[in-house]
Amino acid sequence: MSNAPLSSATASYLSYLLCSGCGKEYPASQVHTYCPNCNSPLLANYNLQGVQQNCPRAIFAARSRGLWRWQELLPAQSAADYCATLGEGDTPLLPLNNLGEQLGLSNLWLKDEGANPTGSFKARGMSVAISRAKELGIEKVIIGGKENTARALAAYASPARLSAHIYMSDDTSASTVEEIRLAGVKVELVKNLETSSAGFWEQSNLDGQFNLSAFREPYQVEGQKTIGYELAEALNWALPDVVVCPTGHGTTLVSLWKAFTELEALGWLESSRSPRFVAVQARGCAPIVKAFDAEASFCDYWTNAHTIASHLIVPKSFADQLILKILADSQGIAISVADEALQAAQRQLAADEQIAVSLEGAAALAALYKLIQKKWVQPNERIILLNTSRK
Amino acid sequence: MGNNVLYIEDNPDNMMLVRRILESRGYRLLEAQNGLTGLSVAESQPIDLILLDINLPDIDGYEVARRLRRSSKAALAHIPIIAITANALKGDAEKALAAGCDVYMSKPINIRELAARVAGFLPE
Numbered sequence: 229m230s231n232a233p234l235s236s237a238t239a240s241y242l243s244y245l246l247c248s249g250c251g252k253e254y255p256a257s258q259v260h261t262y263c264p265n266c267n268s269p270l271l272a273n274y275n276l277q278g279v280q281q282n283c284p285r286a287i288f289a290a291r292s293r294g295l296w297r298w299q300e301l302l303p304a305q306s307a308a309d310y311c312a313t314l315g316e317g318d319t320p321l322l323p324l325n326n327l328g329e330q331l332g333l334s335n336l337w338l339k340d341e342g343a344n345p346t347g348s349f350k351a352r353g354m355s356v357a358i359s360r361a362k363e364l365g366i367e368k369v370i371i372g373g374k375e376n377t378a379r380a381l382a383a384y385a386s387p388a389r390l391s392a393h394i395y396m397s398d399d400t401s402a403s404t405v406e407e408i409r410l411a412g413v414k415v416e417l418v419k420n421l422e423t424s425s426a427g428f429w430e431q432s433n434l435d436g437q438f439n440l441s442a443f444r445e446p447y448q449v450e451g452q453k454t455i456g457y458e459l460a461e462a463l464n465w466a467l468p469d470v471v472v473c474p475t476g477h478g479t480t481l482v483s484l485w486k487a488f489t490e491l492e493a494l495g496w497l498e499s500s501r502s503p504r505f506v507a508v509q510a511r512g513c514a515p516i517v518k519a520f521d522a523e524a525s526f527c528d529y530w531t532n533a534h535t536i537a538s539h540l541i542v543p544k545s546f547a548d549q550l551i552l553k554i555l556a557d558s559q560g561i562a563i564s565v566a567d568e569a570l571q572a573a574q575r576q577l578a579a580d581e582q583i584a585v586s587l588e589g590a591a592a593l594a595a596l597y598k599l600i601q602k603k604w605v606q607p608n609e610r611i612i613l614l615n616t617s618r619k
Numbered sequence: 620m621g622n623n624v625l626y627i628e629d630n631p632d633n634m635m636l637v638r639r640i641l642e643s644r645g646y647r648l649l650e651a652q653n654g655l656t657g658l659s660v661a662e663s664q665p666i667d668l669i670l671l672d673i674n675l676p677d678i679d680g681y682e683v684a685r686r687l688r689r690s691s692k693a694a695l696a697h698i699p700i701i702a703i704t705a706n707a708l709k710g711d712a713e714k715a716l717a718a719g720c721d722v723y724m725s726k727p728i729n730i731r732e733l734a735a736r737v738a739g740f741l742p743e
Contacts, residue, residue, distance in 0.1 A: 249731060267727040420709040526732045529723045531712045543712065544725060549732070 241275040242303045245446050248550045256303070259364050259438065261445050262546070269443040269547050271486065272303050272450050276493045285496045289461065293318040295352055295454040301490065303360045303450050310363040312388045314345035316355050317454050321462045324613070326580040327593070331600060335610040337468075338583060338592075339455060341480075342618030348586075349455065349480055349616050350380035353448030354440075358384040360447040361438055367391060370437035372421065374539055375404050376617050381440070382411035393437060397421040442477035443546040449483045456487025459612060465498045467491075469609035470599075472592040474616050475507040475516055475562075476542035478551040484614075485554045503612075505560035507551060508595040510535030510567065515544055520555055520562035527552075536567045537587040539617070561604060569594035589615030621667040622741055625649045627657030627683060628672040628703075633728065637670065640730045644743050654678040662692050668740050673704035673715065680704070684718035699740040703728060 245254040249268025254260050262269055283300050291297035295317030299307040320340045328336035341349035361369060371381055372395040385392035394408065398417040408415050439445060460467055467488055473481040485505065491497055507516050513533035519526065530543040545551060555562055565573075574590035577583045592613035599605045624641055628634050629652050638648050649664060651657035654675045661669060669687065673680035680702060687695045702715035705726040712723040722736055 249729065262727070266730040268729060268731075418708070526729070526735070529712045529725060531716065531723075533709075549729070 239300070240303055240305045240307065241279050241300050242305065243273050243275045245270040246273050247271075248547070259366060261439055262443065269449075269482075269550065270446040272446050274301060274490070276490060280494050285461075285465070285494075288457075295355065295451060298454055298457055301457070302356055302454075303447050304356070304363050306363065307359065310359045311355075312358045312362065312384045313355050314351065314383060316344045316346075316351040316451075318458060319343040319455075321459065321612075322581070322583060324577075324581055324583075327576070330580070331596070332607050333600075333605070333611060334608050336596075336613070337611065338577075338581075338585075338589075338613045338615055339459060340583070340585070340615045341455065342585065342589065342615055346376070346379040346383045347618035348376035348380065349452055350376045350448075351383065352451035352454060353479065353483075354380035354384045354451070356451030357440055357445060357447040358388050358390065360450075361390065361440075362388050366438045368393070368437040369440050370394070371440040372396075373441070375400065376539060378404065378408045378413070378415070382408045382413045386412040391437075395421060441546075442479055442542075443482075449479060449486060452479055452483035453487035453490070455480065455614075456484040457491065459484075460488070460491050460497065463610065465491075465496055466610075467497060467499070467501060468503045468612045469501065470506060470605055470611045471503045472506040472508060472595055472599075472611065472613045474537075474540060474588045474591040474614065475509050475551070476540045476545070476588075478507065478516065478545045478547050480614055480616060481505055481507055481554065482547055482550055485558070502558060505554055505558045506592075506595060506599065507555060507560070507562040508591045509562065509564050510537050510540045510570070510591065511564045512567070513541050513543060514562075514564035515542075516548065516551055516555075517562040517564045519548065519552055525549055525552060535570075537570055537591060539586070539588045540591065561599070563595040563598050565591055565594040565598070569597070573597075583615075584618070585615040586617040586619050588617060589613075621665060622646045623649060623665055623667045624670060624737065624741070625651065625657065625660055625664070625666045625668070626670040626672075627651045627654060627675065627680070628670070629653060629674075629676050630672070633672070633703075633726070636728065636730070637733070640734055641737065644734060644738070646737065646741070646743075652676075654680065654683040657683055658686055658690075661687060661695055661698075662690060666694075666698060668699045668701070668737060670701050670703055670737075671720065673702055673711070680720075681714055681718040684715070684720050688719035701733075701736060 247263035250266040324336040344351035368391040370393045392413040512535040515527035515530040527548040573593035702720040
């Protein structure tokens with residue numbers, strides 16, 4: 229297991245796990261997945277008052293780069309002993325000056341999560357979740373997912389000496405499967421696997437393995453929320469006005485919301501404005517958009533899901549109710565975009581800004597065009613587009 | 620409109636969870652542990668809504684739904700059917716809806732969603 233340059237004198241302020249659905253609390257010292265009372269995602273809660281008293285925000289900026297510099301706000305109680313890291317986090321926040329000028333937006337940025345070690349934001353979540361799993365004494369982990377998930381699992385689980393098992397669709401490229409297997413992960417190919425969010429392995433096949441699938445455990449969100457800390461820090465402890473998140477499972481949207489909520493509670497923000505969240509989905513798989521437009525509190529399972537942005541194929545997120553609540557509470561919006569618009573936006577980012585993004589990341593720019601048409605964004609607003617992965 | 624819900628499910632943990640959810644909201648739950656028993660209960664008892672697991676030990680939930688829709692008991696042609704499955708394969712939801720189910724839900728069952736969906740058909 230690799231170690232971050234962390235001090236053993238610092239420790240996590242993790243306090244308890246809270247159900248996002250029914251509000252029931254669970255001890256953080258025990259292994260929990262999702263809420264057994266109502267089957268909603270659990271979220272980690274911290275003693276923020278303790279952090280506020282003992283950790284001025286300036287100390288985090290003085291530490292070595294990477295997400296583990298926020299260790300008091302991460303769940304590994306002893307990060308110095310259990311930190312599985314490849315240097316993830318502190319990804320670039322790139323100004324989109326050329327595009328901004330064309331679009332009449334003076335404050336347009338792209339947070340490039342493709343710069344993470346395994347090429348996607350999943351590296352953040354996996355670093356923290358694997359570290360916490362190791363600390364909790366978990367020996368076997370399981371997940372269902374696509375390439376970005378598999379690469380992150382392979383990169384972090386094997387060095388941590390965890391037995392790792394992934395279900396992938398049988399149309400995954402042979403080279404990807406080989407890459408994952410070489411890293412020591414057991415890959416099981418499933419015919420017609422549609423989504424890692426559904427859990428056909430949960431009951432009969434789980435066999436003591438800790439399920440790392442999206443929102444099935446509380447710790448990946450903790451790694452991903454550091455995107456939000458970095459954004460606030462880079463913006464001089466103010467929050468953006470608008471955050472545009474490509475949304476499959478919705479982990480980045482929930483993670484950013486959680487980060488901003490914690491920062492506000494810590495009293496670290498210089499302004500009280502809260503961002504409006506935008507969930508972007510592909511037109512061929514847009515359950516959040518459909519539910520948002522209908523003012524529903526949960527999603528219908530999306531049938532016949534299809535899009536060229538394969539990571540956006542999630543017919544129903546396990547956190548759909550939480551995502552919809554965040555959108556409503558933040559006065560946000562959900563937008564769907566056509567595949568052709570994804571491709572055009574991907575080309576435009578490359579041509580105008582020389583930035584290569586995934587089709588999923590390009591969805592954020594494609595959605596921005598729609599938001600401008602709707603006059604939903606204003607010229608001087610601080611707008612963040614999130615590129616979730618390199619490809 | 621009555622409040623009798625039939626749950627066709629072979630997993631006792633799921634059965635217990637759903638019983639807790641629905642009985643606390645005033646519904647009466649009838650149980651069947653396999654598809655054929657479920658069909659028999661649906662045809663012989665007054666039922667207002669059916670929760671249907673897809674992976675059953677005898678005939679699968681798709682077949683149960685198709686037989687319910689073709690039943691000689693006229694009320695079953697239009698009775699609300701909520702399919703509940705742990706499957707994650709392309710086409711499962713489409714197959715459930717094509718077989719005659721009205722709604723498709725995936726496990727684990729979110730209790731607030733299930734309660735809301737049942738109440739949508741059978742107001743508490």
